Amino acid sequence: MADIRIYSTEEAVGLNHPTKADVINRPMLVAHDASGHHSTVDFPCLMINMNGTNQPVSTGTTSLKWSTGGGVEYNSGFTITSTNFKCPSTGVYLVNVLIRTVENTTSGESDLMLKRNTTILARGMWHKVYQNNINMSVSLMHLALCESTDDVFCVDYYRSVSTNTILSSEIGITRMEVCKICP
Amino acid sequence: MADVRILYTEEAIGAGHPTKSDVLNRPILVAHDASGHHSSVDFPALSMDVNGTARVLSSAAGVIPLSTSGGEIFNRGYTIASTYFKMPQTGKYLYSATLTFHGSTGINEVSVLGLYRNSSWILEGEIHNQFSSILHCMEINGIVACNSTTDVFKPAVWIYPTVASAASEAIFTFISVCRVAP
Numbered sequence: 039m040a041d042i043r044i045y046s047t048e049e050a051v052g053l054n055h056p057t058k059a060d061v062i063n064r065p066m067l068v069a070h071d072a073s074g075h076h077s078t079v080d081f082p083c084l085m086i087n088m089n090g091t092n093q094p095v096s097t098g099t100t101s102l103k104w105s106t107g108g109g110v111e112y113n114s115g116f117t118i119t120s121t122n123f124k125c126p127s128t129g130v131y132l133v134n135v136l137i138r139t140v141e142n143t144t145s146g147e148s149d150l151m152l153k154r155n156t157t158i159l160a161r162g163m164w165h166k167v168y169q170n171n172i173n174m175s176v177s178l179m180h181l182a183l184c185e186s187t188d189d190v191f192c193v194d195y196y197r198s199v200s201t202n203t204i205l206s207s208e209i210g211i212t213r214m215e216v217c218k219i220c221p
Numbered sequence: 222m223a224d225v226r227i228l229y230t231e232e233a234i235g236a237g238h239p240t241k242s243d244v245l246n247r248p249i250l251v252a253h254d255a256s257g258h259h260s261s262v263d264f265p266a267l268s269m270d271v272n273g274t275a276r277v278l279s280s281a282a283g284v285i286p287l288s289t290s291g292g293e294i295f296n297r298g299y300t301i302a303s304t305y306f307k308m309p310q311t312g313k314y315l316y317s318a319t320l321t322f323h324g325s326t327g328i329n330e331v332s333v334l335g336l337y338r339n340s341s342w343i344l345e346g347e348i349h350n351q352f353s354s355i356l357h358c359m360e361i362n363g364i365v366a367c368n369s370t371t372d373v374f375k376p377a378v379w380i381y382p383t384v385a386s387a388a389s390e391a392i393f394t395f396i397s398v399c400r401v402a403p
Contacts, residue, residue, distance in 0.1 A: 039256030044245045046238035065249045068257025080259045130266045130295075130399060132315070147356055159268070159294060160395045163321045165355035179317045179362055181268045181397035183295045219315070219399055220264030221254075 042068060078114055082126045083217040085111040086118065088206035095139075095197045095204060099151075102137070102193045102204065102212070109209065116216065122192040123216070125184040130220045133160075134179040135193050138211040141172050141202050149196035150178050154189050163196075173205070181219075191216075225251055261297055264400050265309045268294035269301075271376075271394040284337075285320075285376040285394060299398070305375045306398070308367040313402040316344065317362045318376055321393040323355075334359045337375040338366075356392070364401070 042065045044050070051058045069080040087109035088102065101121035110118065115126030125131060133152055149163040160180030182191060193214065195204065206212050225248045227233070236243045252263040270292050271285060284304045293301065298309035308314060320334050335345040346361035365374070376396055 039254075039258060041255045042257045043243070043250065043255055044235035046235040046241070046243075048235055050233050050235075050245070062245075065246060065253075065257045068253070069259055076259075130261075130264070132399070150358075158270075160319060160397075161321070161393045162319050162358035162360065163356050163392065164358040176358065177360065178319065179360065180319065180395055181266055181317070181399055183266075183268065219401060220266050221259050221261045 080127075080221065081218050082114040082116065083215070084113050084116040084118075084123065085215050086113070086123075086213065087111065087209050088204070088212035089120065090206050092206055093204040094201055095195055096201050097197055097199055099194050099196045102195060104214065111209075122190045124187060124190060125216075125218070126187065127218065128184050128186065128221075129218045131182045131184060132179070132215075132217050132219050133182050133191075134177065134215045136175060136177045136211075136213050137195070138173060138175045138205045139202050140205055141174070146200055146202075147196075147198035148176075148202070149198075150176055151194045151196065152178060152180055152182060153192050153194055154182060154184075159183075175211070182216075263310075263403075265297040265299065266397070266399040267296050267299040267301075267306065268397045269296075269395065270294055271396060283378055283380075285378055285391075287376070287396075305373045307373060308370060308398075308400070310400060311367050311369060311403075312400045314365050314367055315362070315397075315399050315401050316365045316374075317360070317395075317397045319358065319360045319393070319395045320378060320391060321356060321358045322378075322391045323357075331380075332357065332359065333379040334361050335377050335379075336361070336363075336365065337373075337377055339373055367400075 044061055044065060048061050051061045053060045053063055069077055071077045086104050089105045090109060093103055103120050106118050117124040147165050151158050152160045159182050160178055162178050204212055227244055231244050234241045234244045236246055252260055254260045271288055286303055287301055289301050300307040331349050333345055333347045336343055343365060344361055344363045346359055348357055348359050
């Protein structure tokens with residue numbers, strides 16, 4: 039990123055000079071608005087719902103399918119595909135994933151994982167002891183370090199036996215929020 | 222911390238002067254880099270995959286052993302010891318811990334996941350296991366205050382009742398911490 043410091047060779051000109059550029063406010067207001075408060079520039083956020091279609095999950099690992107359209111509640115610069123996202127800048131991001139599942143016929147182990155490329159950053163596993171159409175919500179919140187804007191993040195769901203379904207019939211029941219909280 | 226304000230007795234010198242110190246950028250770029258964007262100085266963060274080793278949790282209060290090497294996913298200035306961590310600055314921190322464990326044979330066992338600050342128990346989540354030999358995932362999230370950089374934070378887990386059959390095996394334990402306010 040550009041070096042925007044005021045240099046000793048520059049004139050200390052403020053805002054609204056008729057012919058000269060604003061020098062004094064230049065470094066002060068990067069990532070801040072004109073009132074001096076923090077802007078969203080350094081704190082991009084993404085709020086996204088599942089793609090609106092219930093997702094059956096067979097034995098094994100499946101990436102959750104996110105909306106690239108109407109289910110995106112807010113997006114300040116993230117690149118979204120159907121099963122992953124990329125962050126707009128490097129830094130530490132808070133990621134919160136909420137899913138709702140319904141067990142079909144057989145109880146089994148379920149595993150929710152946040153991944154950067156192929157690395158597991160956070161993981162929670164649980165065992166369903168009920169079956170036959172019992173709903174259950176599970177959340178996973180963790181920090182994720184984006185080391186490069188090429189890093190690919192996804193949420194994977196692992197199922198040990200049989201199948202169950204991740205629900206997306208309503209906005210908010212299977213959802214993810216991502217926000218950069220430090221550089 | 223030092224008072225970095227520009228005083229009226231100082232010359233308004235910018236960066237790169239051959240002999241004089243940069244005065245103008247001094248207060249502007251505290252906790253910001255040369256591009257004017259926020260640096261990580263005021264927002265230290267830590268992420269741990271605790272120590273990568275399954276551990277038997279005792280049937281009483283137990284501090285979760287922390288990794289002092291490979292289990293750190295990233296660490297910006299935190300002091301990590303085998304049973305505690307210390308924050309790099311005072312302030313308010315987002316704390317999140319996820320523990321997956323496998324109940325053995327205990328039924329009606331109660332499992333508690335929490336956090337000590339020094340000797341104070343400041344955060345707690347609980348789950349009641351009505352079935353044996355199943356996986357549980359417990360998660361607690363909270364904002365905790367670090368009042369001094371000597372404060373010692375200890376993630377801990379309890380399993381009740383105090384019987385051998387209530388012992389469990391921790392499978393995955395992830396902890397993340399980030400300063401979010403002064």
